[in-house]
Amino acid sequence: MxxxxxxxxxxxxxxxxxxxxxxxxxxxxxxxxxxxxxxxxxxxxxxxxxxxxxxxxxxxxxxxxxxxxxxxxxxxxxxxxxxxxxxxxxxxxxxxxxxxxxxxxxxxxxxxxxxxxxxxxxxxxxxxxxxxxxxxxxxxxxxxxxxxxxxxxxxxxxxxxxxxxxxxxxxxxxxxxxxxxxxxxxxxxxxxxxxxxxxxxQSRELAIRDDLTGLFNRRHIVEVLDYQKSLADRHHYPFAVCYLDMDHFKAINDHYGHQWGDQVLRAFAEHAAALLREGDYLARLGGEEFLMVLPQSNEAGALRVVERLRQQWANAAFDHMGGPATVTLSAGVAGYQPGETVEALLARADHGLYLAKSHGRNQVRTG
Ligand SMILES: Nc1nc2c(ncn2[C@@H]2O[C@H](COP(=O)(O)OP(=O)(O)OP(=O)(O)O)[C@@H](O)[C@H]2O)c(=O)[nH]1
Known part of the structure; x- marks a missing residue:
């Protein structure tokens, strides 16, 4: 659809x-x-x-x-x-x-x-x-x-x-x-x-948005993904997906409080939305996990975009907000391979995120 x-x-x-x-x-x-x-x-x-x-x-x-x-x-x-x-x-x-x-x-x-x-x-x-x-x-x-x-x-x-x-x-x-x-x-x-x-x-807008950040929600990004796949299969153009996850967010929450954690999530939504191109999609899946869909981008292009986002986010200061000096993120990127299922594509991006986390966090990996 x-x-x-x-x-x-x-x-x-x-x-x-x-x-x-x-x-x-x-x-x-x-x-x-x-x-x-x-x-x-x-x-x-x-x-x-x-x-x-x-x-x-x-x-x-x-x-x-x-x-x-x-x-x-x-x-x-x-x-x-x-x-x-x-x-x-x-x-x-x-x-x-x-x-x-x-x-x-x-x-x-x-x-x-x-x-x-x-x-x-x-x-x-x-x-x-x-x-x-x-x-x-x-x-x-x-x-x-x-x-x-x-x-x-x-x-x-x-x-x-x-x-x-x-x-x-x-x-x-x-x-x-x-x-x-x-x-x-x-x-x-x-x-x-x-x-x-x-x-x-208005009600559709409410149904597709995440309350906390105003980003798209899981349901909508799944629709977007299905649609991007059908477009890519028909017109042979690339697209990529990326899982993003804040590092050590539990510790941050525990230390600075849940509300402060919420503020960080909102700040990230603004930060990322300002960096993305017009046709890109960003959704909050829940907790401190996000999914990005980048139409017209191959894996290498998506890697560059996400790496830039990671660096900028890692340099954003939070001590003036009474939090830690920085909050970092890890990301896993995967470019769509013609014919593969959305599940397989997401599994590769998820694997990339796993690699980023297990290799020390604050980095971007492909699956
Ligand atoms: N502030 C805030 N915290 C949330 C929200 N949803 C989930 N969390 C918290 O995010 C934390 C996620 O912790 P984990 O999944 O263990 O991951 P992590 O501590 O970030 O560790 P790594 O991902 O391995 O770096 C938990 O403490 C959740 O309670 C939310 O909406 N707001």
Whole structure:
């Protein structure tokens, strides 16, 4: 198993993917509108001049293409509303109105396209912005119908115009209220999911850490080892392990007290963590025993790193903390040999530690 935050991907939404889906949906509405407008014009229901319609479509797509490109490349991600839903909504609604005003039959059918657009935008727009968009479009549609009625260039009765407008406003209000609710629910769920992800991360962090030193614990380092072995077997790259053990820690504990011993263990954790490379792992197995995993290191490289750590630790002074002048450590290093089991690798490192201890301590040996 890969030792990372696998389950969190399912708790947190992929904002970039959502942004793309939204952008493509807006463009799909634009495409649908273009098709409807062209068909109405071909059938002769749309009284708009062919040239005007062509220019309107050119204008629409000269905005839609860069819009889609920006969304796909994530260029708007840092913006306050990265989907640009409000201007996109105004733009598409204006196109629908233009077509509807110039349509003899099926005006309401054209304006019906506005509702899926509204529902789509409700996923991104705050209820206030959604309400504003609906109010602007409803007012514009009302004015357009009034204009048509006053010009009397078609048989539009006042009652029928009023009814059309009221139907539009009523459906629009329903969609706006429902959409606002959906939006609020989406935001609440998003907030809860982020909180849940934070808590899972926090409890996982607690589960893989050693209380005293904050280093990884035994369980996690075993996961790391299994993962490193699988990577090494697949990609043929080296890694090494190292057992580290404080020398004569019992005597130190007995002499200076258990609490002082704890302080030394914490100091060692800080000391070693500062020396290790970013990808290296260090765990406290228990007591005064530690295990290090060094990815991308062969045995010789690991020996150098651990020898440097041993020397620096042996030179660290403790008398100012009311302890002995120095505390030394012994270490056993083993580089992974392709195909061997994790147990065999650890046994070799353990043997190295045994050799270091039995040859006088304060030294690093290979197994
Ligand atoms: N302060 C402190 N001491 C611990 C902790 N866990 C284990 N120890 C002590 O570490 C000591 C380990 O002693 P031993 O295993 O005999 O090893 P050692 O005295 O270091 O001797 P060598 O390893 O042979 O050099 C014991 O006295 C344990 O009580 C801990 O969390 N804090």
């Amino acid at each position: 890969k030792p990372d935050w696998q389950p969190l991907g399912r708790l947190t939404v992929n904002e970039r993917r959502l942004l793309r889906v939204h952008g493509r949906s807006v463009v799909a509405v634009a495409l649908f509108y273009s098709a409807v407008a062209t068909v109405l014009w071909k059938l002769g229901h749309n009284r708009v001049d062919g040239e005007v319609l062509a220019w309107a479509l050119v204008l629409l797509w000269s905005l839609m293409v860069p819009y889609l490109a920006m969304i796909e490349r994530g260029l708007t991600r840092a913006w306050q509303e990265p989907t640009l839903s409000f201007p996109a909504g105004i733009m598409l609604a204006a196109m629908l109105l233009l077509t509807a005003v110039h349509t003899t039959d099926g005006r309401l059918a054209v304006m019906l396209l506005y509702f899926p657009l509204l529902l789509l935008l409700s996923f991104r727009l705050e209820p206030r912005a959604l309400g504003l968009l609906s109010a602007v479009v409803s007012a514009a549609y009302g004015l357009a119908l009034l204009g048509l009625y006053q010009h009397r260039d078609e048989q539009l009765e006042l009652a029928s115009a009023l009814l059309q407008w009221l139907a539009f406003v009523a459906v629009s209000a329903c969609f706006t209220i429902t959409g606002g609710g959906v939006n609020a629910l989406r935001r609440t769920l998003g907030r809860h999911n982020r909180e849940l992800a934070r808590m899972v991360r």
